[in-house]
Amino acid sequence: MIQLTNIEKYYANKGVKNYVLRLVTTTIKQGEFVSIMGPSGAGKSTLLNIIGMLEEPTYGTYDFLGENVTSLNERKRIELYRNHIGFVFQAYHLIDEMTVYENIEAPLLYKKVGSSERASRIADLLDRFNIVAKKDLFPNQLSGGQQQLVGIARALAAQPSIILADEPTGNLQSAQAEEIMELFKKLNQEDGITIIQVTHSEKNAQYGNRILHIADGVVKEDVTVA
Numbered sequence: 173m174i175q176l177t178n179i180e181k182y183y184a185n186k187g188v189k190n191y192v193l194r195l196v197t198t199t200i201k202q203g204e205f206v207s208i209m210g211p212s213g214a215g216k217s218t219l220l221n222i223i224g225m226l227e228e229p230t231y232g233t234y235d236f237l238g239e240n241v242t243s244l245n246e247r248k249r250i251e252l253y254r255n256h257i258g259f260v261f262q263a264y265h266l267i268d269e270m271t272v273y274e275n276i277e278a279p280l281l282y283k284k285v286g287s288s289e290r291a292s293r294i295a296d297l298l299d300r301f302n303i304v305a306k307k308d309l310f311p312n313q314l315s316g317g318q319q320q321l322v323g324i325a326r327a328l329a330a331q332p333s334i335i336l337a338d339e340p341t342g343n344l345q346s347a348q349a350e351e352i353m354e355l356f357k358k359l360n361q362e363d364g365i366t367i368i369q370v371t372h373s374e375k376n377a378q379y380g381n382r383i384l385h386i387a388d389g390v391v392k393e394d395v396t397v398a
């Protein structure tokens with residue numbers, strides 16, 4: 173599904189190249205649940221953003237579902253992103269002025285999904301995540317865990333093949349964090365959604381089937397979870 177070959181990313185500052193990623197080569201198959209771990213500043217978020225097409229590598233090749241992302245024009249890349257990728261952020265990134273319902277609906281409006289299809293998908297997600305009663309509330313009227321559920325529902329609304337999550341439980345207390353990780357596990361095992369998460373938590377990483385340890389922009393270890 174994902175093939176990264178010799179991916180490099182650097183920022184040039186006064187003629188000096190500051191490398192964030194160096195020659196990262198790895199394959200991620202459909203159906204995997206991968207955790208990216210490593211010290212602060214190691215390049216984890218940068219790698220996730222490159223996979224999510226939010227950032228471009230300076231060098232190297234990225235193939236996603238057989239398409240060479242690095243050679244696509246912006247319009248094609250955005251289309252590929254909208255059709256396949258759901259992003260979940262640590263700080264939720266919900267739109268404060270929109271209700272829970274409207275937040276989940278937003279990506280479907282971008283994709284021009286028809287109104288009855290939108291209504292049915294949103295009803296399913298609200299039901300599945302037990303947040304039907306919250307649908308007319310605004311994000312600041314929800315707990316952190318509930319806001320993250322809305323963030324995940326929004327990511328799932330467009331029926332992505334992959335969820336990319338950057339520290340999805342970083343702002344949550346442990347019970348809420350466990351609920352979110354159990355949900356990811358279910359989405360992966362029952363719905364076959366590929367998941368890649370960045371996490372600092374060894375416990376969270378154990379929910380997946382593989383851990384990529386990154387340090388100084390290099391994949392140091394690629395471990396299968398028993």
Ligand SMILES: Nc1ncnc2c1ncn2[C@@H]1O[C@H](COP(=O)(O)OP(=O)(O)OP(=O)(O)O)[C@@H](O)[C@H]1O
Binds near residue numbers: 211212
């Ligand atoms: N726009 C930028 N210009 C210059 N350097 C940048 C830029 N964006 C990121 N970096 C640098 O890239 C490095 C890796 O950042 P990244 O956010 O990928 O690390 P991380 O492993 O996700 O860290 P953390 O766990 O703290 O979130 C950092 O040293 C950061 O300062």
